[in-house]
Every structure is written in C-alpha cells, then in structure tokens.
Amino acid sequence: MKNTSSIEWGSRAAAKSGQFAFAAELSINRLGFGAMRITGKGIWGEPQDRAECIRVLRRSIDLGINFIDTADSYGPAVSEEIIAEALHPYPQGLVIATKAGFDRTGPDQWVMNGKPKHLRAACDGSLKRLRLDHIDLFQLHRIDPAVPAEEQLGTLKDLQAEGKIKHIGLSEVSVEQIRHARTIVPIVSVQNRYSVVDRAAEEVLQYCEQQNIGFIPWFPLAAGDVSKSGHQIERAAGDLKITPSQLALAWLLWRSPVMLPIPGTSRVEHLEENVAAAALQIDPGTLQNLGKMARGA
Numbered sequence: 001m002k003n004t005s006s007i008e009w010g011s012r013a014a015a016k017s018g019q020f021a022f023a024a025e026l027s028i029n030r031l032g033f034g035a036m037r038i039t040g041k042g043i044w045g046e047p048q049d050r051a052e053c054i055r056v057l058r059r060s061i062d063l064g065i066n067f068i069d070t071a072d073s074y075g076p077a078v079s080e081e082i083i084a085e086a087l088h089p090y091p092q093g094l095v096i097a098t099k100a101g102f103d104r105t106g107p108d109q110w111v112m113n114g115k116p117k118h119l120r121a122a123c124d125g126s127l128k129r130l131r132l133d134h135i136d137l138f139q140l141h142r143i144d145p146a147v148p149a150e151e152q153l154g155t156l157k158d159l160q161a162e163g164k165i166k167h168i169g170l171s172e173v174s175v176e177q178i179r180h181a182r183t184i185v186p187i188v189s190v191q192n193r194y195s196v197v198d199r200a201a202e203e204v205l206q207y208c209e210q211q212n213i214g215f216i217p218w219f220p221l222a223a224g225d226v227s228k229s230g231h232q233i234e235r236a237a238g239d240l241k242i243t244p245s246q247l248a249l250a251w252l253l254w255r256s257p258v259m260l261p262i263p264g265t266s267r268v269e270h271l272e273e274n275v276a277a278a279a280l281q282i283d284p285g286t287l288q289n290l291g292k293m294a295r296g297a
C-alpha cells in the first residue's frame with residue numbers, strides 16, 4: 001500500500017542526523033517525528049488545528065523525516081488517522097511505527113492492557129487506520145504486569161508470523177525485561193523516557209548500544225524543561241546562538257549512534273527548528289560538558 005514515489009531521503013535535511021538500520025531492509029534517518037502531539041489536550045480527541053497537523057506531517061517528509069512514531073492510544077486513534085490522511089499513499093522508505101498496550105478512558109488517563117485479544121485487535125485497528133497491509137515496527141507500549149509477558153510477546157510473535165507486523169519493539173522496560181523478551185522474539189527497538197536532563201534509562205541505553213538495538217527516547221526535550229529560563233542548557237544554547245531544544249536534540253544525536261530522537265509538535269515552525277538541529281556542528285567537548293552539567297543539576 002505504498003506508492004511508487006521515490007524520495008532521495010539521504011539528500012534531505014534530516015539525513016544529517018545520520019542513519020540507523022533496524023534490519024537490513026529497514027534503514028531510517030535517525031531524527032524522526034513523534035506523533036503524540038497531533039491530538040487534543042491530554043492526548044485525547046481532535047487537535048486544536050487539524051489542518052496544521054497535516055501540514056506538519058507533510059513538511060516532515062519534505063525535510064527528510066522517514067521515521068514516524070505513533071500509537072493506537074494517541075487520541076485514541078486520532079494520530080494514526082491523521083497520519084494516513086496526510087501521507088497516504090506513503091512514499092517508499094517511510095517507516096511508520098505504532099504501539100499497543102493501553103486502553104484510554106479519558107484525557108491523560110492510561111490503563112495498561114496486555115491481554116492477547118486486546119493486542120491483536122489493536123494491531124488490526126492500526127492496520128486499518130494507517131491503511132497498511134503490514135506494520136514495519138510494532139511496539140508493546142508497556143509490559144502489562146497483570147498478564148504473563150510470554151503471552152503478550154507470544155501474541156506479537158504470532159502477528160509477525162501472520163505477516164501483519166515485520167519487527168517488534170518494547171517501551172518503558174528494564175534491561176532484564178529486554179533480555180527476557182529476546183528469548184521469545186527478536187527485539188529491534190526500545191522506547192524509554194530519556195533526555196539530557198533525564199537519564200534514568202542510561203543502563204538500558206548502554207545495553208541497546210551493545211546489542212545494536214534502536215533506542216527511541218520519548219520526551220527527548222523533557223516536555224520543555226530544557227528550555228526553562230535560567231537552565232544551564234538555555235545558557236549554553238545562547239552562547240552557541242541556537243535554541244535550547246536544538247542543543248538538547250544535538251546532544252542526543254551525539255550521545256549514541258543507536259539514539260533515534262522523535263521530537264513531536266503540532267506546529268510547522270517548531271518542526272523546522274527541530275530538524276535544523278541535525279545539521280549543527282558542535283564541539284564534542286562542549287556536548288560532553290553539557291551532559292555532565294545537566295546530569296548534576
């Protein structure tokens with residue numbers, strides 16, 4: 001269900017972030033787009049400006065972003081529907097990753113559901129909304145402690161065998177959980193909360209580096225914390241004449257070759273600012289010192 005239009009992804013702005021391959025046939029530019037924010041307040045319902053969200057998605061392709069991360073629970077359903085409305089038929093080489101494992105009961109309300117029946121229905125729903133015949137990267141949004149992990153991962157393994165999904169990822173997991181999951185099914189990505197000011201997942205990142213597993217940091221800008229007035233990142237960015245968000249993204253890209261930042265936004269202007277971070281040439285010593293300062297803050 002992808003169209004035949006060919007894009008030279010390597011010649012566009014986001015390509016300056018470098019490349020990562022989940023598998024031999026699945027390579028992306030490392031700076032992606034997180035589609036959680038193209039929904040309403042509390043990640044619930046319609047966005048305030050749907051037309052602008054569509055412009056954001058189309059502009060992301062123009063800028064060379066070929067990795068979009070979403071979930072059935074964003075809206076719920078809204079994010080996936082807008083992606084399809086904006087971009088289908090999809091250009092060759094665009095990777096859309098989605099997730100399953102939550103029920104939504106209202107704005108900012110998230111209830112884990114790792115029951116096999118739910119995961120299977122979620123996959124089918126995502127395929128329909130995204131207008132795809134398979135999902136390149138399907139992520140377990142959380143490992144539900146109320147359901148044996150073997151059942152949750154076994155369901156994803158079955159969906160893979162049926163051709164509905166190609167590759168499997170995890171979200172908000174420990175190293176021990178990743179190791180256990182890999183005894184059941186190959187894991188190509190891990191999505192944990194991580195930023196220059198929030199490095200609780202450092203051990204997981206190091207494991208992903210060792211195993212060449214893609215590490216997708218959600219909240220890569222710490223929900224705006226990196227831009228707070230007076231923060232050392234704001235001061236350092238001012239010295240470099242860039243924005244704090246750009247510096248935070250540049251630091252992530254520098255930090256690890258398996259790092260795949262997915263900053264999200266519902267405004268074209270902010271998208272363009274984020275993608276410009278891919279081309280920044282910042283002295284590694286400056287980035288190293290920034291990491292030390294931010295961690296000690």
